[in-house]
Amino acid sequence: MVHYNLKRITVVPTGKDFVDIVLSRTQRQTPTVIHKSYAINRIRQFYMRKVKYTQATFDEKLGTIIDEFPQLDDIHPFYGDLMNVLYDRDHYKLALGQLRTAKRLVEKICKDYVKLLKYGDSLYRCKQLKKAALGRMCTLMKRVGPSLAYLEQVRQHMARLPSIDPNTRTILICGYPNVGKSSFINKITRADVDVQPYAFTTKSLFVGHTDYKYLRWQVIDTPGILDHPLEDRNTIEMLSITALAHIRAAVLFFVDVSGSCGYSIAQQAALFNSIRPLFDNKPLLVVCSKIDLQSLESLPEEDRQLIMEMKKEASKCSGGIASEMMVEDDDCLLTMSTLTEEGVINVKNTACEKLLQHRVEGKMKSKKLEDVRNRIHVAMPRPRDTRERPPVIPAGVLEARAAAAPRAPRRLEKDLENENGGAGVYSANLRRRYILADESWKEDVVPEIADGHNIADFIDTDILKRLDELDREEHQREEGESEEEDMDDDEFRKLSPEEQEALAAIRLARRNIREEHRLKKTTADSRPMVPRKHDKDKRFTVSRMERHLSNLGIDPSAAAARARSKSRGRKRDRSLGYDEEAGVEAMDVEQPKSKKLRMKSRTRSQSRASMEVVPGEGFKDSAQKQQALALGKKAMKKRSTGKTDRR
């Protein structure tokens, strides 16, 4: 049996939309380019494909609709009847039938035109054939349009039907309009049914769920029923009738004792009698509602009589034990008021109990129970003889049981902790449980590190043996050592302190040379080097030379004299005619002229005029030097503040 999901049926498009959908799909999913110069087979294939594709699409879509809409014969008769009431069985069947026919016809069209296309001789002819085929299919669809519209409406309504399970435990509420059925269901379930003072507020079935004895119960609220023959009933009333007819449920017939619904008790009793046949084999309860407005005792005699009759009927038709014993079941009549909420729960519980009993009785009577009963069986061995065979308990176990007299409770760590200050204060001494060779070692402070080594790395039970071996090795090594001697004194003697001085001086000199060279190397590009002959800073003096030479061990006097004599002194000193010191004329002295000159010559004067250009400074002549100096001075001058400064 196919399972229908009435809430998930695909949307049924209108006729026009249907055609649009199918044709656009064909256009998108099949190739579109064709030219009359192609091979004729190719042209034929092209158009045949289009026709076939359209037919397949129609087939598919119509097929889904036909499959998804439920077959009224396949579903539960309750739903079948419901749908008949709501949608008219004939109309429904006709609509679906029409769709089926349409499907078949589309197939036929496709076959015919494909046969024709096989012999199409030109592009034009094939195209026309395709056009004709598709046109006919679409016209077919247009004819089917009204059915599609109807089915769409059916689908929309079906999706909103309440999901009633016809097989589970159900309580059905029926009665005249406005008696308080919807208020009751609102009270016992979470259903939110409209409650209004006018009649026929409830226009369709409503489902609520409630619990009793850990089971789920369906409660179905029906629209009110009026008392007239079946043929005259309208759709809404038919809903209640259908529900009553098909669902095996506990029925609560509501009677309004106060008459505020607008109908007298007599009328309600009449209704009861007319729909009595529907209550066969169903546990029935007559519920008097609105008891707060009018109590049962204060009713007039006739009304009370009618209600008692109803009760008698109710107990009769619920069947079971009561009817067999012909005893009036007190449970059949209950009173309640939804306004004051008295008796509401009582009604529910009674109804549920009655239904449960009814169902259990039914199951007991059915054959299925025997199948279940047969499976449960406790096998007992048949006694062979009269000998007693009690169960065997081993002796050890018996002894243990005897010995397991309640001992004094052990002193636990927990007790110790509690004694010594509780959880936060007491810290358990884990060392108590240590297993050591000597008990006194338990509280030892074990060293871990010594002298940059881990003690644990050295621990060895035969450490002493190892130590002995080590000692032996050491002895051997020492003996070996004492034989060798350091014999490197002979070859080269030690340097004397003076020689060491000389060595230090040599190293110093070498270092200085290196340094100077490095300095010269780095500054060569950045600074102009004054050649020594110009000697602007006057570093290279004769006295310096003298010092150097004497450091080297040479007598500098001769060299110094030569140097001094070579340099030309002042003009006046060079003149032969005057000897300052002696005050004696030069002629008197017997020395040769050149020698005198040499003795009197002095180096040039240390001071210089500022304009004088010293070769090595880089100036062409003194004029240029003056210019340079002037520029330098100008650069250092402070300019006036204001706009000129920023330029």
Add this chain to the structure above:
Amino acid sequence: MRLEKCWFCSSTIYPGHGMMYVRNDAKIFRFCRSKCHKNFKMKRNPRKVKWTKIYRKLHGKELPQDTTFELERKRNRPERYDRNVVEDTVKAMKKISETRVEREAQTLANRMRGKKTQQRREDLAELQQGIHLVKAPTALLEEPSLTLPKEKMKVKVSVEQESKAMES
């Protein structure tokens, strides 16, 4: 509490020092300081880095293997505490340490043997080659010893003294 060894330079890592790196294959690398850590990150091989212990041992600068080293070995199975054993161990550790130090000193001495001779030879050669930088050849001819020359410059003070000496 355990003293660990630095993976790179093999020095001891005291508590509160260094860094530990755990690789994805669960191998643990401990470093004594960021110098070692950075060298490791640069993927340098400690066997090629001069100042590490591994290099020194590998290239014979230090005692490579010895019974004293074998006595110090990480034991994975803990031994049951025995006071006497621990006492003996602590004393033995001292002795072992002493012998190790002696042996290391011995290796050093072996390595440095012949250094003095070489040094002296080199000094002499340097002196002979470089004496010209501090002593003029003429002075060397007069006085062939490899020492600094006596200063020959006439200093004014000394001249006066000389004359005074001569006078007196």
